[in-house]
Amino acid sequence: xxxxxxxxxxxxxxxxxxxxxxxxxxxxxxxxxxxHDAGHDVTLVDARDLAHGASGRNxxxxxxxxxSYYHRAVxxxxxxxxREMWALSKESIAFWRGIVEKAGDVPYEQCGSLLLAESxxxxxxLALAAKALDTAGFSAIYxxxxxxxxxxxxxxxxxxxGAVQPVALTRALLRLxxxxxxxxxxxxxxxxxxxxxxxxxxxxxxxxxxxxxLCTNAYSPFLDDYFVGRILPTRAQCLVTEPLPERVMDHVGxxxxxYMYYRHTFDNRFLIGGARDLFTAEEADTSEDRLNPHVQxxxxxxxxxxxxxxxxxxxxxxSGIMGFSVDGLPQxxxxxxxxxxxxxxxxxxxxxxxxxxTAQRGIDHLLTGANPGAIAASRLD
Ligand SMILES: Cc1cc2nc3c(=O)[nH]c(=O)nc-3n(C[C@H](O)[C@H](O)[C@H](O)COP(=O)(O)OP(=O)(O)OC[C@H]3O[C@@H](n4cnc5c(N)ncnc54)[C@H](O)[C@@H]3O)c2cc1C
Numbered sequence: 001x002x003x004x005x006x007x008x009x010x011x012x013x014x015x016x017x018x019x020x021x022x023x024x025x026x027x028x029x030x031x032x033x034x035x036h037d038a039g040h041d042v043t044l045v046d047a048r049d050l051a052h053g054a055s056g057r058n059x060x061x062x063x064x065x066x067x068s069y070y071h072r073a074v075x076x077x078x079x080x081x082x083r084e085m086w087a088l089s090k091e092s093i094a095f096w097r098g099i100v101e102k103a104g105d106v107p108y109e110q111c112g113s114l115l116l117a118e119s120x121x122x123x124x125x126l127a128l129a130a131k132a133l134d135t136a137g138f139s140a141i142y143x144x145x146x147x148x149x150x151x152x153x154x155x156x157x158x159x160x161x162g163a164v165q166p167v168a169l170t171r172a173l174l175r176l177x178x179x180x181x182x183x184x185x186x187x188x189x190x191x192x193x194x195x196x197x198x199x200x201x202x203x204x205x206x207x208x209x210x211x212x213x214l215c216t217n218a219y220s221p222f223l224d225d226y227f228v229g230r231i232l233p234t235r236a237q238c239l240v241t242e243p244l245p246e247r248v249m250d251h252v253g254x255x256x257x258x259y260m261y262y263r264h265t266f267d268n269r270f271l272i273g274g275a276r277d278l279f280t281a282e283e284a285d286t287s288e289d290r291l292n293p294h295v296q297x298x299x300x301x302x303x304x305x306x307x308x309x310x311x312x313x314x315x316x317x318x319s320g321i322m323g324f325s326v327d328g329l330p331q332x333x334x335x336x337x338x339x340x341x342x343x344x345x346x347x348x349x350x351x352x353x354x355x356x357x358t359a360q361r362g363i364d365h366l367l368t369g370a371n372p373g374a375i376a377a378s379r380l381d
Contacts, residue, residue, distance in 0.1 A: 001047050001222065003188040003203055013205050017043045020200055020209035021179070022187050022223070025055035026166060026351055027344055028215030029173035030359035033099070035213070038367060042179035043209075045202055047186035047219070051170040054217065054351065057320030059238060059261050059273045061252050062093045062162045063113050067328060067348050069129035069257070070136065077329070079136075081374045085329065086138055088357045088375070093160065095356035096169060103172035106165060107266040113161035116152040116255035123154035125257075130156050148249060150306050163252050163263050166352065187223060192338040211366050214335075214343035215359070217323035217351070218287060226335055230380060231346050232324040233287040237295040238273035240265060241312040248309050258349075260302060270310045272299050287321050322349045326380065330358045332365055333377035342366035343377075 019035045021028045024046035032042040046052070065086050066073050073082045100108040117123035123144075130142035139159065146152035174181060182204060189201040190212065200207040214220065218234070220227035248270065252263040260274040275298035276283045282292055296317055303310055325331055325346030335341045344362030347354055364370035 001186050001219075003186050007203055008188070008201070014208060015205050016208045017041070018209070019043070019211045019213065020045065020198075020207050021213045021215060022200070023053070023215035023217065023219075024050045024174070024181055024183070025053045025215060025217065026051070026170045026173070027055070027217065027347075027355045027359050028213070029170050029177060029179075030095075030356050031213045031215055031344060031363050032177035032179040033173050034360050034363045035367070036177045036179065038363065040211075040367075042177055043207070044174070044179045044181045045185045045187060046181065046183050049183040050174060050181060051167045053219070054320045054322055055170050056167045057238070057318055058166050058352065059263065059271060060164045060166045060352070061113065061254070061261060061263065062096060062164055062352050063252070063254060063350075064089050064093065064138070064158055064161055064353065067258055067350055069125055070138075071128045071132035072125070074132060077374075081329075083136055084374045085354070086136070089350075089353045090160070092352075092354055092356035092358075093162070095360070096164065096352070099169065099172055099176065100164070102176060106168040106172050108162060108164045108169075110160065110162040112157060112159040112251045114147065114251045114253050115156040115158070116146070116148070116253055117154040118152060118256050120153055122257065126154050126156050148253075152255065157251070161252065164352065165266060190224070190335070190338065190341055192340055196340065198338065198340045210340070212341045213362060213366055214341065214345065216343075217345045217347060218321040220323065220343065220345050222287070224335060227345070230326050230331065230377070232285060232326065234276070234322045234324045234349075235283045235286050235288070235292070235319055236273060236276055236322055236349065237292060237299065237317070237319045238271060239296065239299050239314050239317045240269040240271045241310060242315045243268045244270055244310065244312050248307060262307070269315065270303075270307065270312070272303055275299050275302065289319055289321055291317055291319055322347070324348045330354055330375045331377035331380070332358060332362045332372035332375045334366070340366070
């Protein structure tokens with residue numbers, strides 16, 4: 001979203017704030033909570049409103065790990081990085097569980113996940129992934145057959161994984177952070193002229209902040225050119241049915257190398273998302289939040305093929321924009337020449353899996369200069 005000259009050519013207040021978080025999604029609210037816990041007063045601003053980005057549009061899976069199977073991730077990033085990332089995702093899931101317990105009103109279940117193979121080739125990949133997980137000491141159960149009896153070829157079961165209502169989780173974080181949220185307030189420029197004060201220009205106010213944390217994920221390239229080529233906006237699509245008379249699966253399911261995902265909602269609807277791999281040219285490199293009829297038809301076809309018992313009509317279809325990281329790992333750092341402006345972005349469709357501890361490392365980096373480890377964006381310089 002851009003901001004015109006006219007929208008800013010009007011009197012606006014100037015406000016002194018302690019920590020300013022830009023972006024009121026799950027990660028911005030987690031950052032607000034963590035900064036509050038460290039003794040800071042937090043102001044959150046969002047161009048739209050709480051959880052209007054990907055955080056309010058995702059599938060709510062809390063699945064351990066990255067977007068690729070463990071052994072493939074090791075080939076790409078090396079054993080040490082992958083071990084660190086898996087641990088980071090387990091810690092993130094534990095963090096969200098703590099918030100669920102504290103809040104008391106966030107629908108969540110530790111239902112476990114099934115990574116399912118749609119072909120013999122994928123089954124062989126899952127067998128290798130299970131072996132690699134076992135060697136690395138992460139718990140996973142390998143099934144050499146389809147535990148659902150639906151035509152899959154094999155599965156990895158991860159009992160610690162779960163499902164959440166993501167908007168309820170984001171709301172709970174905001175409440176617990178005691179942050180003030182200013183909605184409909186896009187930030188359009190950030191300057192750091194002094195070592196300890198950052199000037200943030202937003203439509204409703206000019207903020208003089210001691211610290212600034214950017215949690216703008218997919219939208220980051222529109223806020224600062226620095227993110228162009230580092231964060232790639234990518235669209236994803238979902239649908240839910242009307243409520244079903246009974247559950248058709250207990251776990252959250254994930255297949256075709258993660259391109260398909262499905263679960264029950266807490267009011268027993270069936271949710272299915274994905275199929276982006278069939279239409280990559282249309283779904284990649286876009287921040288246009290709209291339905292793609294080709295992808296939606298592919299979701300319908302998938303339901304008909306694998307879930308013939310889900311006969312309830314579709315109740316809602318939607319899309320959302322994910323922030324893909326150019327190398328697949330989240331990015332934490334500070335903007336060039338602006339040491340008091342940090343960011344935690346680039347979740348590659350796994351912001352619930354990886355987001356809490358990425359926000360933690362982002363806030364630690366901003367407030368204390370702590371090294372963000374494998375997710376330090378300096379690896380891309
Ligand atoms: C359909 C779909 C399914 C998904 N399923 C899963 C899943 O099951 N599990 C999982 O782990 N992940 C999933 N994801 C990914 C997950 O939703 C994201 O990784 C996560 O929500 C990112 O959170 P965020 O707070 O960083 O970004 P967002 O929620 O996108 O929040 C960014 C916020 O920044 C605001 N903003 C942007 N620019 C500005 C500006 N200039 N000024 C002020 N505010 C600004 C936006 O308005 C927005 O509210 C899915 C995503 C989609 C779209």
